[in-house]
Amino acid sequence: MTCLEHEEHISRYVDGELSEGESGSMFAHLTVCSHCRSFMRELLWLRAELMSEKEKTAFDLAMQDAEAKHLAGVSWTTPVRRAGWSSRRVSLSLPITAVIAILLLLTSALLTRAIVETPPPKEVILISLPTVEVQGYRVEATPTVRQ
Amino acid sequence: MITPSELDLLKRAQAGDERAQGALYDLHWRSVYLYALRLLVDSDLAKDTAQNAMVKALxxxxxxxxxxxxxxxLLMIVRNEVFTILRTKRRNGVEPLEQHMDVLVENRTPLEDVMNGERSEIIRQALENLKPAFREVIVLREYEQLSYREIAAVTDSTESAVKSRLFHARKVLLEQLRPFFRERSTS
Structure with missing residues (x-):
């Protein structure tokens, strides 16, 4: 038998598909052939590496699934609590919440500006003067306004 | 090997129990998807293929x-789906599984390019570089743990053909990975 034929037996042996008689012949050859021993070692190493890669891929897939499920479970809602509604949650979508927040800010800014810029009312004092007669003429005093 | 609970699930699914069918789908989805992924090396395509195969199987x-x-x-149904896709690809210039068996390695990415990467990435790349017909027997044997007889049934070939193909696939894979193996065994 050639080394190539023995290698095929080694391949079947690692799969558990070699008969007892064939295994005996293969091991007898392995005791004298370093090339085939090396092939056997490499094949066992390859199997271990493939198993490790399989587990790594399965783990990566499981992580991808978990991440996808996690992302699907998150919704952009803002819980709002109201007095007397402690057991109820009102959810608003993020855009609506944002619009309401902006409107509130604008309203408060406008109100603040209006309050700051309104001038204080002016103080008006009306002074009435008595009517007097000077040399037969009746003189009426014009009311004056003083601030 | 099928467990008694899986057998019970299967019987209920065969009787038309939709919940049992759903459970069966969940149980086999990953294995079916991984098989399609190994053959097609395209996750989106593999997902579609696995889904179609599972729907057909159910x-x-x-x-x-x-x-x-x-x-x-199940694997046979996936394989048929993969073949259909590869046939479509062949019409667009991509070879199917059985073509050009004399060309052993597809040469997608030189392994040296990923030598500094993760170990599993190196193995994955070497596997992807194999011709699909070789990749398939490696996946069925090493990942799905099928016997030669089962592989022959899935691939619609004989046990001796499986034996031979598996041996050559391993030789090619080792040829690619030998520098890496030597590096690991000396370090």
Whole structure:
């Protein structure tokens, strides 16, 4: 038998598909052939590496699934609590919440500006003067306004 | 090997129990998807293929006479789906599984490019570089743990053909990985 034929037996042996008689012949050859021993070692190493890669891929897939499920479970809602509604949650979508927040800010800014810029009312004092007669003429005093 | 609970699930699914069918889908989805992924090397395409295969399998579940052969039967359906896709690809210039068996390595990415990467990435790349027909027997044997007889049933070939193909696939894979193996065994 050639080394190539023995290698095929080694391949079947690692799969558990070699008969007892064939295994005996293969091991007898392995005791004298370093090339085939090396092939056997490499094949066992390859199997271990493939198993490790399989587990790594399965783990990566499981992580991808978990991440996808996690992302699907998150919704952009803002819980709002109201007095007397402690057991109820009102959810608003993020855009609506944002619009309401902006409107509130604008309203408060406008109100603040209006309050700051309104001038204080002016103080008006009306002074009435008595009517007097000077040399037969009746003189009426014009009311004056003083601030 | 099918467990008694899986056998019970299968019987209920065959009787038309939708919940059992859903459970069966969940149970085999990953294995079916991974097989499609290994053959197609395209995750989106593999997902579609696996999904189509599972839908077809569930629809024709009543035709499965030997419950013990469920896994092989599922993989066979996936394989047929993959073949359909590869045939379509061939029309667009991509070779199917059985073509050019004399060309052993597809040369997608030189392994040296990923030598500094993760170990699993190196193995994955070497596997992807194999011709699909070789990759398939490696996946069925090493990942799905099928016997030569089961692989022959899935791939619609003989046991001796499987034996030979598996041996050559391993030789090619080792040829690619030998520098890496030597590096690991000396370090």
């Amino acid at each position: 629809a024709s579940l009543k035709t499965l006479d030997h419950p013990k052969a469920l896994r092989s039967w």
